[in-house]
């Protein structure tokens with residue numbers, strides 16, 4: 001119910017029946033929920049008075065929109081040219097292998113999501129990945145594994161702490 | 166810090182609601198009228214303090230663009246703040262944009278009162294106490310971390326130290342559009358004004374007619390920096406000549422070329438310059454509303470832009486009756502949603518209208534029927550920055566830089582296998598060699614230069630033999646590349662050109678919007694041809710597949726030219742360029758893949774063979790456990806073996822082996 005109320009604000013911000021707001025609204029909804037729930041897409045469609053199919057059509061066209069919730073750690077692997085030249089494909093493969101998921105997927109325990117992006121904008125330290133919003137550059141497959149371990153360890157620790165609280 | 170709003174607005178009648186035409190001139194040249202009297206001395210000293218010529222407390226400027234942040238600038242910033250607080254030193258710490266030297270981030274500048282500005286590089290959190298101790302406490306330069314000093318007119322005790330502009334990275338550059346990036350606080354409209362900002366706008370709206378403004382741009386010879394190189398003045402003229410009740414202006418900040426970051430650096434480092442250029446353009450064509458279409462992947466740029474628009478409105482530089490000229494113009498930011506094709510102008514407009522970003526055929530050109538069917542001018546971020554420059558220095562000055570057909574300077578994002586990764590601004594007409602070797606410092610780690618990719622996925626890879634080509638729109642086309650937006654990716658001998666072509670094809674293929682068949686299907690077929698070249702013969706199950714490999718090569722060029730000739734938009738029309746240019750210059754590499762089934766650069770995994778050195782292998786079993794295909798067998802504590810048939814060459818065994826026992830060839 002709480003969530004419903006908050007997302008109400010998004011709808012109040014935009015005039016009804018103005019289809020040019022569609023992308024802005026979807027962006028706000030995604031920011032709010034972390035992804036685009038079906039019900040919200042229908043609500044957006046009603047709000048601006050267009051068929052749901054068009055909302056869905058737009059949402060699937062753009063890479064930014066997701067239809068599943070994200071993991072706790074979102075790992076964005078840069079696949080820009082500078083990173084590619086410095087071996088980002090190996091980084092991606094290693095990551096996929098270690099976590100047992102493919103790019104675009106979220107692990108079953110909702111811990112990790114792997115996404116690929118075209119240039120994070122940190123070409124000077126290629127190859128780069130960003131875990132949530134923390135950048136890690138100059139990676140090798142070896143240093144990546146260390147990094148992953150440290151995240152997995154931190155994660156377990158924070159979990160233990162939670163249980164104690 | 167004091168601002169012009171607190172110093173000027175209170176003493177003179179200028180305000181956002183009732184703007185004075187002389188507001189900017191007053192700041193630039195001293196008081197212009199006799200009404201009210203902002204103390205001229207007060208104004209002058211405010212300006213000097215904003216320019217960091219005269220100030221009482223030390224100022225620290227930390228490079229906090231995206232590249233700086235990725236290198237840990239936030240931690241450095243926080244450490245500086247904490248350290249100064251602990252020691253009880255009063256300083257002002259200002260985040261600035263990227264000064265261009267990304268390879269040496271984090272860059273921290275310290276400006277002590279009465280001394281030239283010191284630029285430190287590669288600063289880590291741990292270095293902060295020493296910097297504070299040496300420079301802020303003792304007033305000395307910490308030479309270990311010194312990049313250089315800013316040039317000043319005044320004589321100083323530090324004359325023996327290097328000057329920034331004399332460093333090889335800066336010496337051949339001509340910083341015009343980047344002059345403020347990394348130098349001023351991008352969020353401070355006052356610093357921008359103090360450096361002569363908005364004087365171009367003031368000159369135009371209160372001194373030139375729209376037609377004369379367009380004439381000046383034509384005279385300057387400015388061509389679009391977004392890739393195509395269309396003369397900006399001509400585009401404006403079309404829009405101006407079209408009658409309509411409403412016209413729009415769009416700034417294209419979608420920067421989709423992976424590996425290019427010029428627009429981002431401009432927006433993060435000097436957003437006012439771009440906004441100023443936009444207002445001038447709007448005035449020239451008679452637009453009343455504008456959009457900045459910025460990629461959502463640039464959150465910092467979007468935040469800065471929002472702040473910029475807000476402060477421009479507060480200062481009466483945006484909104485109703487701009488600088489008392491009677492001209493109204495406002496704009497807003499639209500966030501892109503991650504589609505490369507939305508950089509294409511007609512697709513971008515579809516996206517602003519809330520639709521799928523699919524290009525449409527032209528004509529009608531946007532200048533006659535664009536956004537919401539109205540005449541629309543769309544220009545690139547850097548183009549607008551150049552507009553500001555033209556009216557700041559005059560069209561003749563501007564036309565004096567560059568070559569016959571390409572005027573002015575161009576910003577390049579230099580990255581890849583090159584020492585001085587960063588942002589460089591050079592006059593048109595310098596050669597690629599000068600950029601890669603003189604400014605870029607050449608290839609690091611003993612590598613050998615192989616090629617430089619210019620123009621991103623629409624451009625081409627140029628080898629050593631043509632690297633003396635001067636950079637201008639025409640010359641680059643002649644050698645099979647194009648100016649593009651300005652990404653330069655340097656490659657050394659460990660990069661495989663077939664793999665590079667495949668990389669771009671994968672990118673284009675997945676970004677094709679799917680509207681027209683040549684692009685949607687053609688790029689897929691092209692990609693298949695390249696994939697066959699890099700697939701191991703073990704994976705070619707039938708003889709027919711081997712034949713397809715050869716057949717593909719036979720048809721490659723024909724297919725490429727069909728895609729080029731028949732695609733709807735620029736995405737498809739240029740899609741084959743990376744393939745054609747690599748084929749032109751690196752044919753023997755294609756042949757090695759095709760006939761000999763080997764990859765000379767050792768980059769195409771599938772064409773490699775993995776074996777285990779039985780001497781080195783201790784039989785620890787790590788590789789066998791890590792192998793996703795169970796292709797490694799062996800008894801415990803005995804040397805292991807790789808089953809070639811099963812091996813998918815994922816490289817995991819080599820990565821995980823602690824004894825270097827995995828051999829690749």
Ligand SMILES: Cc1cc2nc3c(=O)[nH]c(=O)nc-3n(C[C@H](O)[C@H](O)[C@H](O)COP(=O)(O)O)c2cc1C
Pocket residue numbers: 388389390391392393394395397417418419420421422505506507508509510511543544545546548650734735736
């Ligand atoms: C597939 C494709 C992608 C493009 N991406 C961009 C881009 O990211 N940024 C940009 O400024 N122009 C891009 N353009 C060029 C624009 O269509 C347009 O020509 C440009 O914004 C015009 O501005 P200018 O005249 O200032 O160069 C792209 C074009 C195509 C065909």
Ligand code: FES
Pocket residue numbers: 078079080081082083084118119120121122123124126127128423424425
């Ligand atoms: S190419 Fe990876 S950060 Fe730019």
